[in-house]
Amino acid sequence: MFQLMIFTPLILTISSVVLVLSLALSKKSKMNREKSSPFECGFDANSNQRLPFSLRFFLVTIIFLIFDVEIVILFPAIQSIFTSQEFYWNFIFISFLIILLGGLFHEWKQGSLNWAI
Template sequence: MFGDFIPLYITIAIATGLALTLLKAAELVGPKRPNRIKQSPYESGMDPIGSARERYSVKFYLVAMIFIVFDVEVVFMYPWAVSFHDFIAGGAALGVMIVVTIFAAILAIGLVYDIKKGGLDFEQ
């Protein structure tokens, strides 16, 4: 079993070695002329306004969590969609469809709950 993956391990080792070698070469050969402008924070070509230590609203994190949940949902649904033809051929299409519908319904209920609680309303 291990022998089947030797080409993969060699490719990973070569890619890692090449990446590290090129990073080190760029660090050694590249110009080093630091100045105040190069070391200042960059905000889309504008001078930074305010402190970088400001706290984000909790709603920012809630939206990020919703994104992650639905991203994971897509990760779980993609293999199901790719294999659905095989489920039809095997006679398990109805059972699999019910399970996936329950999975999507639970997430949809969570999204509706979040909308009702105002989790996506940023005007407050």
Template sequence: MFDPLQYLPILIFLFIAVGLSALFVFLPMGVSRLTGAHSPNAEKNSEYECGFPAFEDPRAPFDVRFYMVAILFIIFDLEAAFLFPWAVSLDLTGWPGWITMMVFLFELIVGFAYAWKVGALEWE
């Protein structure tokens, strides 16, 4: 038979989780408003990650070089993420694992050389 009291611990956990989440979100915002730390200015609202102003016409042309550098960063970050487990399990994979990783690294080196050659890494 269905007994709703079985779900009481889950509901208590959910209420506590939602309450703590709201506290961690809204308490710092309220404290910054009360202490005067909330003072937006042109420097704070300027672009620092995307490379172009965030509050302009969305159909305006933009520079693609930032995204090329970001994609290259992600590629080499994933390379590092693949190298660690490969190095740990090399004794299990043996020569086939080593050859596969060398092919993977060769492809990455060729891609990096191509990006360097076409000037994707140069910032004017």
């Protein structure tokens, strides 16, 4: 109870000082059309909305998501090295790598990894 009585005013004072300093020291910039317009996926929000979506942008996004999921799957697999049998772990890990390499070669063959326009 004693700590609550000491730290509550201290926390409120520090928060108030930080808030006042941030308001006082912030630079007020002029808002214009460019700054107030939303920015979504590299498209100009004020232009024609019927422009076709870039397939290259979509493929880059999908490849990024696939590699994120791969990393999420690999972290628990690395942790399980010490708790599982070596043969079982090696079989699962090699199977996972074969699937990943198959997907990588497929993307390469389809031209998804060619970044040049």
